[in-house]
Amino acid sequence: VSEEDPFEFDDAAYVLGVLPPAETVAFEQHLRTCADCAARVREIQGVPDLLADISPEEVAGPAEPVPDTLLPGLLRRAARRRRRQRWLVGGLAAAAVACLIALVVAVWPSSSTPARNTQSRPFASVIASPVRATATLTGTPWGTAIDLHCHYVTTSVDRTWRYDLVVYGADGRRENLGSWALPPDKDIDFTSGTWLPSNQISRLDITLPDGTAVLRLQM
Amino acid sequence: VVTDDVPEPVAANPDAIAQRVVDRDLVVAALRTLSDEHRAVVLETYFRGSSVAEAAAALGIPPGTVKSRLHYALRALRTTMGEMEGGELR
Numbered sequence: 001v002s003e004e005d006p007f008e009f010d011d012a013a014y015v016l017g018v019l020p021p022a023e024t025v026a027f028e029q030h031l032r033t034c035a036d037c038a039a040r041v042r043e044i045q046g047v048p049d050l051l052a053d054i055s056p057e058e059v060a061g062p063a064e065p066v067p068d069t070l071l072p073g074l075l076r077r078a079a080r081r082r083r084r085q086r087w088l089v090g091g092l093a094a095a096a097v098a099c100l101i102a103l104v105v106a107v108w109p110s111s112s113t114p115a116r117n118t119q120s121r122p123f124a125s126v127i128a129s130p131v132r133a134t135a136t137l138t139g140t141p142w143g144t145a146i147d148l149h150c151h152y153v154t155t156s157v158d159r160t161w162r163y164d165l166v167v168y169g170a171d172g173r174r175e176n177l178g179s180w181a182l183p184p185d186k187d188i189d190f191t192s193g194t195w196l197p198s199n200q201i202s203r204l205d206i207t208l209p210d211g212t213a214v215l216r217l218q219m
Numbered sequence: 220v221v222t223d224d225v226p227e228p229v230a231a232n233p234d235a236i237a238q239r240v241v242d243r244d245l246v247v248a249a250l251r252t253l254s255d256e257h258r259a260v261v262l263e264t265y266f267r268g269s270s271v272a273e274a275a276a277a278l279g280i281p282p283g284t285v286k287s288r289l290h291y292a293l294r295a296l297r298t299t300m301g302e303m304e305g306g307e308l309r
Contacts, residue, residue, distance in 0.1 A: 008290075009283070009286040009287040009289075009290040010286060010290075011290060011293075012286065012289035012290045012292065012293040012294075013264070013271050013285070013286045013289050013290075015293070016264055016265050016289065016293075018264040018265075018269070018270050018271050018274070018289075019271060019286075020270060020271065020272065043294070043297060044293040044294060044296075044297050046297075047293045047296050047297055048265065050246050050296070051246065051250075051261075051265055051266075053243055053246075054243060054246055054247055054250065054266075055266075056262055056266035056267065058247050058250075059247060059250040059251060059258065059261075059262065059266075060262060125265070128264065128265075128268045128269065128270055129268050130266075130267065130268040153266055153267075153268075154266065154267055154268065156267070
């Protein structure tokens with residue numbers, strides 16, 4: 001409300017994870033008492049996820065205005081897709097039991113063949129970092145298979161970094177699922193898994209060896 | 220554990236997950252509609268991994284300006300996505 005709110009513009013730097021640590025702490029304190037700032041954060045907190053699959057090369061380059069016809073066309077296409085998704089979601093809800101059975105049948109025996117319905121999902125950035133990752137979770141008889149794809153979004157990384165994959169269960173249990181090294185200019189595929197069924201996974205973190213979370217996939 | 224007080228991540232909402240399967244093309248197009256200044260701060264921070272201070276130094280602007288440009292840039296992107304969600308265009 002107040003025009004003098006010193007935190008008014010911190011929301012975007014915060015959701016992108018580029019606010020300095022001390023300011024992050026102060027801003028999170030402030031969020032507890034400032035409904036306006038909390039609302040501003042909620043408004044834009046989905047944006048980093050939308051950016052996760054985009055490479056900087058696609059958006060860098062000369063300021064070339066988008067042709068007037070392109071964006072409305074894309075918006076129309078996406079709106080159609082959204083309507084389809086809504087219809088799909090409605091259909092799923094109506095036939096929830098049948099779908100659940102179908103899903104169990106489809107996913108259960110699929111440890112050797114990838115289930116058709118699994119989709120790779122991007123991790124969101126927790127702190128500013130050039131590393132990006134997507135994960136595909138597949139239910140198996142023994143738990144959940146996790147296929148990770150990991151890469152840097154920039155070519156300016158000049159050394160190999162080590163990362164750990166950590167899973168958090170719905171009960172807060174934390175388990176380390178392995179580690180890998182990511183050299184500059186390389187994409188890596190890392191396969192891991194946990195005994196936890198996917199519906200008992202609350203989130204996956206990709207951390208530095210000291211435990212600092214870099215990327216997060218909230219389930 | 221982490222902050223229960225900050226707003227729930229969007230990913231917790233199943234509808235938001237479906238929504239995220241949005242066209243990459245749309246996101247790229249939306250990014251390209253940003254002004255050069257706004258696009259530059261997004262590129263510098265999100266894509267190149269610079270902190271606010273590093274982005275400020277790289278772009279030759281005060282840190283406060285980096286923050287306010289990010290604020291407006293993300294809002295502009297969100298608005299574009301919002302138009303899509305509402306399905307107002309046809």
